[in-house]
Amino acid sequence: MSSSADISMKKTVEQLRREKEVERMKVSDVAYELQQYCEQHAEADFLLTGIPGASGNPFKEKKSCSIL
Amino acid sequence: MASSGKNESTPKEDTIPSLTKEAATLKEKLEEERRILHDVELSVVASRLDPLPPISLKPRRILKGHQGKVLCLDWARDQRHMVTSSQDGKVIVWDAFTNTKEHSITMPTTWVMACAYAPSSTMVACGGLDNKCSVYQLSQEEDLSSKKRAVAMHTSYVSCSTFLNSDQQILTGSGDSTCALWDVESGQLLQSFHGHNADVMGIDLSPSEACNTFVSGGCDKQALVWDMRTGQCVQSFEGHESDLNAVRFLPSGDAFATASDDASCRLYDLRADREINCYSKESIIFGATSLDFSLSGRMLFVGYNDYSVNIWDTLKGVRLTMLFGHENRVSCLRVSPDGTALCTGSWDYTLRVWA
Numbered sequence: 001m002s003s004s005a006d007i008s009m010k011k012t013v014e015q016l017r018r019e020k021e022v023e024r025m026k027v028s029d030v031a032y033e034l035q036q037y038c039e040q041h042a043e044a045d046f047l048l049t050g051i052p053g054a055s056g057n058p059f060k061e062k063k064s065c066s067i068l
Numbered sequence: 069m070a071s072s073g074k075n076e077s078t079p080k081e082d083t084i085p086s087l088t089k090e091a092a093t094l095k096e097k098l099e100e101e102r103r104i105l106h107d108v109e110l111s112v113v114a115s116r117l118d119p120l121p122p123i124s125l126k127p128r129r130i131l132k133g134h135q136g137k138v139l140c141l142d143w144a145r146d147q148r149h150m151v152t153s154s155q156d157g158k159v160i161v162w163d164a165f166t167n168t169k170e171h172s173i174t175m176p177t178t179w180v181m182a183c184a185y186a187p188s189s190t191m192v193a194c195g196g197l198d199n200k201c202s203v204y205q206l207s208q209e210e211d212l213s214s215k216k217r218a219v220a221m222h223t224s225y226v227s228c229s230t231f232l233n234s235d236q237q238i239l240t241g242s243g244d245s246t247c248a249l250w251d252v253e254s255g256q257l258l259q260s261f262h263g264h265n266a267d268v269m270g271i272d273l274s275p276s277e278a279c280n281t282f283v284s285g286g287c288d289k290q291a292l293v294w295d296m297r298t299g300q301c302v303q304s305f306e307g308h309e310s311d312l313n314a315v316r317f318l319p320s321g322d323a324f325a326t327a328s329d330d331a332s333c334r335l336y337d338l339r340a341d342r343e344i345n346c347y348s349k350e351s352i353i354f355g356a357t358s359l360d361f362s363l364s365g366r367m368l369f370v371g372y373n374d375y376s377v378n379i380w381d382t383l384k385g386v387r388l389t390m391l392f393g394h395e396n397r398v399s400c401l402r403v404s405p406d407g408t409a410l411c412t413g414s415w416d417y418t419l420r421v422w423a
């Protein structure tokens with residue numbers, strides 16, 4: 001009895017109902033947490049700090065450089 | 069609402085007009101809720117942060133060997149090997165440290181748009197215009213095609229693929245507008261994900277512990293977040309004005325960024341359920357094709373059709389610097405697993421490793 005338009009519309013509404021149930025946070029809280037994460041992991045972020053870890057950065061070792 | 073067996077009429081709730089009305093009402097309520105929670109801009113909050121020191125990344129390796137446009141790349145977990153695929157049908161496994169080619173696979177198709185390294189590093193997966201994603205066992209043998217197995221079968225091209233946290237399952241995205249989860253051993257379809265209205269161009273697994281969700285981006289301008297167990301779309305995000313080419317989760321797993329043909333990238337937060345930052349400039353008019361975050365998530369690397377790579381401050385939304393070197397479009401870009409290097413692939417047939 002249901003046409004494909006019916007089914008498609010029903011799916012859309014079901015999807016929206018699901019989305020309505022999602023618990024949302026304020027952007028201010030989310031922004032704070034993102035900042036916290038970045039700060040906590042900044043030291044280990046070699047591309048950011050430019051400081052190599054204990055093992056150094058093998059891509060920077062002169063002996064295995066093969067550019068050109 | 070129960071209806072008696074003899075009553076053939078459709079319950080009121082299920083008629084098209086009432087469903088349409090309910091959809092409109094729900095959409096309005098969702099928008100209202102998102103508006104209320106949008107109490108501040110991320111970039112404004114982040115403006116209080118100190119600016120980052122100058123970023124200096126130089127090209128350390130140029131990987132030459134493909135004879136066609138490089139379309140995809142994936143690092144191995146050992147952060148020195150990588151697999152790359154190209155328009156000319158070749159898939160190459162490299163040792164990026166020593167700049168040597170360890171394996172070369174000739175696919176029976178051109179435009180190999182997807183390639184992925186298995187977590188164990190003992191095999192690679194690739195696919196493209198053949199509408200499949202096949203796995204190849206890596207071994208010392210000359211001809212790896214004898215160890216090939218087709219895993220995924222779509223009804224249009226395969227645009228992206230990734231292993232889950234083990235060698236046993238692969239997730240694919242396709243031009244047939246679906247994503248699918250496959251068992252590698254049997255080739256069985258475990259779950260399919262329907263929801264996009266056009267080609268799926270990029271997928272990314274959530275880095276969170278549970279890892280039960282992934283995000284997909286498509287030519288319908290939408291990014292959809294999926295529950296892998298149920299196959300359902302749990303959240304949807306709009307905002308872009310053209311095709312999405314790539315999606316990537318922030319290392320924290322709470323947000324993801326998208327790269328689009330509309331020349332912008334956007335950051336969407338799962339918990340705020342909305343777009344929280346946009347990375348664009350009037351001077352950037354070419355499509356963004358690929359993106360990845362640095363280890364802390366503070367930097368966002370983006371490859372463009374204008375041959376450049378832009379590095380953005382994820383929080384402040386400002387561009388930090390640009391990387392030049394490729395002589396054609398940058399098509400793919402990935403940060404190494406330990407965050408010490410960035411690799412970019414291009415239509416100029418080469419890949420570059422920056423550190």
